[in-house]
Amino acid sequence: MQILPAPLAGWTDYAFRRVLVACGAQEVWTEMIAATALARGNAKTVKMITTIPEPVYQVVQLFGNNVADFVTAIKSGVLKDYAEINVNLGCPAHKIVKNHSGSWYMTDFKRTRELLTACREATRATGQKLSVKCRLGWDTDVAVPFAQLCANCGVDRIIVHGRLGVDGYRGVADWHAIARVKAAVSVPVIANGDVRDRASAEHCLAVTGADGVMLGRALCGAPWRIRLDDCLPPADEINRLMDLQAQWHNGNPSDLIKHNLAYAKHLKHCQ
């Protein structure tokens, strides 16, 4: 079974991606990166896409509303060390959706086709894989026709978070809806939403028939969960991961505090 760590804005930074690998992850994802900022060479954004030195499969996730900026970013060479480019078609945040990015695309199939066709052409030229991460829809479930559209545009895999955009992170992820997507397309489908341990991962795979699962919130402060290892590591091990997180941290100091508080929550339960 494939177990992937999800892109998490403010969490899956450079240091955390390395910590995930130290915990056994075989693949890591950046958080969502603004294609337009990247196309303009914004220094802060370029720093966010620093690849980690460990020899694992690395995916960069782009979001935005300007097709030409996606193409410029992909063709610029700045992403060349990433094996796969993922297009964010699922972010529900108001500031993203109002700019016609993220899960807004699920309301406009024509625009999605334009974006993915252009990204597919650009990634063919660079020899990179292309994937999408979407939800079930914005305010109504369009996951099956949307996934078919993405597959027809030539994406290599589809990650589906089993909620609508309007639901944010409320309620329970609908794994049966993901199963319908899996049955409708021939490209690999990765199921996402409410997977946090071995039991939920196995249950999710059984319901969806997906090719793998992606874990998100469960990893915050608990990157060892990528092993689907149900027991809490000893305090020494958590302290070692916190040290690595601090040693490798290259971003905002407030993000490191956030990581430390999240680790500390688990540390409290040791012994």
Ligand SMILES: Cc1cc2nc3c(=O)[nH]c(=O)nc-3n(C[C@H](O)[C@H](O)[C@H](O)COP(=O)(O)O)c2cc1C
């Ligand atoms: C704090 C936070 C940040 C997120 N950032 C991103 C992001 O950058 N890109 C993305 O595709 N999804 C993002 N998501 C959604 C997650 O990747 C995932 O789809 C969602 O949390 C459901 O999975 P889970 O139930 O395992 O957490 C974010 C979610 C949270 C809670």
